[in-house]
Amino acid sequence: MDLKNLHVLQQLMDLSQDCFLVPGPVRMGQPCLNALSTPVMTARGPEFRDVMAHLNSGLRNAFNLAPSEPVRGVQSWSGDDDYKVVVVSGSGTAAMEMVIANRFRSNDLVLVPTNGKFGERVAEMCQRFCNVKHLKYEWGRAFDLYELERQLERGCYESLLICHNETSTGITQDAAAIAEMCARHNTSFILDGITSVGGMPVHPTEWKAEAVVVGAQKCTAGPSGIAAIAINSNFIERVHAIRDQGDSNPNYYLDLVAALKKGGDDQTPWTPAINLAMGWGAALDVLKNESNKVRWDRCETMANGVRNLFLDLGFELLADAEQRSSTVTSILYPEGIDDAWRARLKEEFNTQVIGAQDHLKGKMFRIGSMGETPISEMVEGCKRMIECFTQFGMELPKVDVESYFK
Ligand SMILES: Cc1ncc(COP(=O)(O)O)c(C=O)c1O
Incomplete structure (x- = not known):
């Protein structure tokens, strides 16, 4: 993205706060x-x-x-x-x-x-x-x-x-x-x-x-x-x-x-x-x-939101539906997109998720929903991910991101 566009984007989204959404090591309080x-x-x-x-x-x-x-x-x-x-x-x-x-x-x-x-x-x-x-x-x-x-x-x-x-x-x-x-x-x-x-x-x-x-x-x-x-x-x-x-x-x-x-x-x-x-x-x-219960529920709320949001956007999840984790979600990249997306997400959107390992490298990314991450950070991070996918030429349906994390 050229610098002029980046500047416009920065005015639309406040990118000053980083979103650190990896499945560990997580941010320490x-x-x-x-x-x-x-x-x-x-x-x-x-x-x-x-x-x-x-x-x-x-x-x-x-x-x-x-x-x-x-x-x-x-x-x-x-x-x-x-x-x-x-x-x-x-x-x-x-x-x-x-x-x-x-x-x-x-x-x-x-x-x-x-x-x-x-x-x-x-x-x-x-x-x-x-x-x-x-x-x-x-x-x-x-x-x-x-x-x-x-x-x-x-x-x-x-x-x-x-x-x-x-x-x-x-x-x-x-x-x-x-x-x-x-x-x-x-x-x-x-x-x-x-x-x-x-x-x-x-x-x-x-x-x-x-x-x-x-x-x-x-x-x-x-x-x-x-x-x-x-x-x-x-x-x-x-x-x-x-x-x-x-x-x-x-x-x-x-x-x-x-x-x-x-x-x-x-x-x-x-x-x-x-x-x-x-x-x-x-x-x-x-x-x-x-409390354990409140933390478990917060992780579940974030993972649930991420799963439903990306499914509605047309993405596929790797894990079997009945046993999807509430601390990490694996999302397959659509055809034509790879870890270059993740690199741009980090560089231009101040947002980190993690890639895949071994034979799945470059084929999917993983979002962590653990530790002290507030729901607001997950919401903001998802908005940035969507914007970054759009920049990679994807036409995604309009969604109300917040509504997935209620
Ligand atoms: C489920 C699981 N087991 C083991 C490990 C390895 O742990 P460590 O890197 O702390 O040695 C990890 C690290 O990501 C993990 O997620």
Whole structure:
């Protein structure tokens, strides 16, 4: 677009505020940014143990677990249920690796159904530590629950692992149905909840999930580089038993036995990610003040609006209709349009969405509806996306964007 047109457009739309609509890392709010810049403290003193207690308590809320007091020395990592939370220095992948490396022996067999990149990553990670039956579905297609049931009936699986919300394709698995099947077949159930925890209903206790993983930079709007797991007593017992039998997979930094030794004392085995822990604790306070339910509903309102708007505009969505995610929406580019659109959206409309991965690169874009993003930012971002598509020569029907987000 030439500069004259850009100037006219800028008068029509106020482009001074950026719209950051990606499925993580998401924008951090001011309380989180302020906490991140707290002056240094020692890793072992009471100050940091206060930080950990506060973080543990915020995490229990985000994981939808029973509450705990955000106070040092009162077992803030546990509550009136069967779960403990453990903070991991590293991104979500590190936390997932901690779960897998510690929970399985090299001769265990696990079942991993997948329909996108992050599920496939779970399967790949498992392959490093145990045996895997990988049920690979097309990206964006729902799992065949009948096939999962047939597999579980074989009675040979130690565990079933899923990526709960598949960020690469915008599909959310039917976790309740899978959990019920796992319970019936006495198979442990483990979830990568990296883009579901804090953004949509997650019920570790009802689902009897042995482990759920979250990454800070997604639905909880914390900083990148810190993550956490929620694990139940079956999981913990199994980890100890495997270790006592001398049967565990090699690992050191991500040793859960070491983390469990320190957790009850609001400590970590190695130098913790001190400032990230402070930042995340503040972001989790924001979530707690909003309440899980209100945040889940806001994410759902935004995703619903995006889905209906783009469908009415004539676009196609990748994910199966019944299981579309409320934290990320994957929209296929129409014929003749590719990531050049996304580049212009960023450069000229001060608006960011994300592209696709692997074989879908250049064929679709993804809009994140998670974290603290206000609905007004999503409305504004969608208006800019429509204007940018128009500039790429598309003739789109006239729509009242606001009406989709009521
Ligand atoms: C569902 C899911 N799992 C795992 C990951 C990897 O997490 P991280 O990049 O924090 O290691 C991501 C990142 O986008 C994700 O969305």
